[in-house]
Amino acid sequence: MAVLHPPLFVVARALLRPKQESALLANAVNLMVQTSTDDTSFHGPSILEFFPDVILFEGTGFDINRIMLIRFLAVIALVVVFWLGTRNMKVVPGKFQNLIEMALDFVRVNMAEDLLGKVDGKRFLPILTTMFFMVFTMNITGIIPGLNIAGTSVIGVPLVLALISYVTFIYAGIKKSPAKFFKNSLFPAGVPWPVYIIVTPIELISTFIIRPVTLTLRLLMNMIVGHLLLVLFFAATQFFVVTLSGWFIGLGAVTFAFGFVFTLFEILVALLQAYVFTLLTAVYIQLAVAEEH
Amino acid sequence: MLHALVAAAEEGATRNPLLPETYDIVWSLVCFVILLVLFWKLVLPKMQTMLEERTAAIEGNIAKADEAQRQAEAALEQYTAQLAEARQEAGSIRESAREDGKKIVAEARNQATVEAQRVTASAQAQIEAERQAALVSLRTEVGTLAIDLAGNVIGETLSDDARATAIVDRFLADLEASEKATN
Numbered sequence: 001m002a003v004l005h006p007p008l009f010v011v012a013r014a015l016l017r018p019k020q021e022s023a024l025l026a027n028a029v030n031l032m033v034q035t036s037t038d039d040t041s042f043h044g045p046s047i048l049e050f051f052p053d054v055i056l057f058e059g060t061g062f063d064i065n066r067i068m069l070i071r072f073l074a075v076i077a078l079v080v081v082f083w084l085g086t087r088n089m090k091v092v093p094g095k096f097q098n099l100i101e102m103a104l105d106f107v108r109v110n111m112a113e114d115l116l117g118k119v120d121g122k123r124f125l126p127i128l129t130t131m132f133f134m135v136f137t138m139n140i141t142g143i144i145p146g147l148n149i150a151g152t153s154v155i156g157v158p159l160v161l162a163l164i165s166y167v168t169f170i171y172a173g174i175k176k177s178p179a180k181f182f183k184n185s186l187f188p189a190g191v192p193w194p195v196y197i198i199v200t201p202i203e204l205i206s207t208f209i210i211r212p213v214t215l216t217l218r219l220l221m222n223m224i225v226g227h228l229l230l231v232l233f234f235a236a237t238q239f240f241v242v243t244l245s246g247w248f249i250g251l252g253a254v255t256f257a258f259g260f261v262f263t264l265f266e267i268l269v270a271l272l273q274a275y276v277f278t279l280l281t282a283v284y285i286q287l288a289v290a291e292e293h
Numbered sequence: 294m295l296h297a298l299v300a301a302a303e304e305g306a307t308r309n310p311l312l313p314e315t316y317d318i319v320w321s322l323v324c325f326v327i328l329l330v331l332f333w334k335l336v337l338p339k340m341q342t343m344l345e346e347r348t349a350a351i352e353g354n355i356a357k358a359d360e361a362q363r364q365a366e367a368a369l370e371q372y373t374a375q376l377a378e379a380r381q382e383a384g385s386i387r388e389s390a391r392e393d394g395k396k397i398v399a400e401a402r403n404q405a406t407v408e409a410q411r412v413t414a415s416a417q418a419q420i421e422a423e424r425q426a427a428l429v430s431l432r433t434e435v436g437t438l439a440i441d442l443a444g445n446v447i448g449e450t451l452s453d454d455a456r457a458t459a460i461v462d463r464f465l466a467d468l469e470a471s472e473k474a475t476n
Contacts, residue, residue: 051308063316075324082336089343091350104340126333134328151324155310156317160325217311224310 042239045231050154050224071151074137082133107132107278115282116289120172124285127168131161132278135219139270142227143263150270153223155216162215165281169211173288181288215280222273226266233259436461 056064085100093101107129112121138151152158173181185207186200233255240252440457 047308047310050310057316061315061319063314064320068316068320071320071324075327078328079331082331086336086339086343089339091343091347101340104336108340126329126337129332129337130325130329133332134325138324154317155313156321157324159313160318160321164325220310 042236042243044235045228047224049149049227049231067149067151067154070141070147070149071138071157073147074134074141074151078133078137103133104129111279111282115279115286120285120289124168124172124282127164128278128282131165131281132274135161135277136270136274139223139273140267142223142270143230143266148230149227150223152219152273153227155220158216158219161219161277162212165215165277165284166212168281169284169288172285176289180291184290185288211280211284215277219273219277222269226262226269229262230259230266233262432465436465439464 050067052066054063054065055069082100085096089097108121108125111132112125112128115121116124134157135152138157140150141147142150142153170181173185186203187196188199188203191199236255237252237259240248240255436458440461
């Protein structure tokens, strides 16, 4: 929503800035103290984990921190896998090509062609494929040891992709027929006209405001919460096993088991969120190009 | 979920995860554009080409299979036709053989008949000739006998051949004439 009201968003940031920085400093100090003195209090996960220290180009607008590097890694991985996978495609596929085809067909057949049909499916396939694999790969970094945070757990990727989805379905509708698009989205057929007084504002808000917001928040929150949960479980394990030790090691085993199960769960979430994001985009495009709905 | 986050944010950390940093947006866009180009210009066209080739290959194979099927059917038809023809030919050969056999038998029978007739004819001719010869010799003998008998009866030798012969001839001629008359 912040994006829809740029002035407000700028004001909010300006207000938040000094406070943020002092808190960051306090937290950094806190962290240093913790590691050096090994105190006995429990340190839970913090939202600051999503704002790691900037490594390069600080303050230029091209700042690079750990999460940005993880995103680059995800992009490189995708480029390498798909470049190698499609470099020399054969009519009779090998094992690796089979996997690549399965992945690409998942988007092509199950989302693009099922919802949009052959023609529109093919038109919007590049966007949908990009969305699916970008979201999935950046989600899955959340459970890859050493990376341990999803590239989508910072608002940039969800927001950018949601806006692209937003622009795409509006473009699809307007390109097809502007009048029909706005009539269908704002004045749904089969409703007596006085009801439009209520329905039209609701439709306006739900179609043009709620959609991108929910797309962004659904993905972002899933990834943030997933990460916080994992950190919570593993930090607790560390606290029980290393800091308290003794009988608490049993509790540590329990929290570790939870952490492990949730790690598996996060794989599912990573796939599911990528699927939902792409599928919803396809549905929005379908609604925009539909003759009547 | 959001409440918990806001609470967590308010607790000590003061960064709002809903407010995007410029670099965050910039790098997200860069990532998206790179991946879009990758999929749009490289991966999906290759996939498309491959799928088209696969379709063509499958269609080609189906056409080839159809062709093979057609050829097999044609060969079978030809074979069946040949078989039928051979069977017919065998039949006709058998038929002609039977015919020939019949003809040969008939010819043989004919020949046999002709031979038999010929044998019969020649036998009859011989018999006739012998009869004639017998007749002639009989006539002479009967004449001689009759003359001898008559000579004995009348007691005189009728050895005058010329007269005897004339008497016999006359007698025989009378006999023949009376035979003819009775006939």
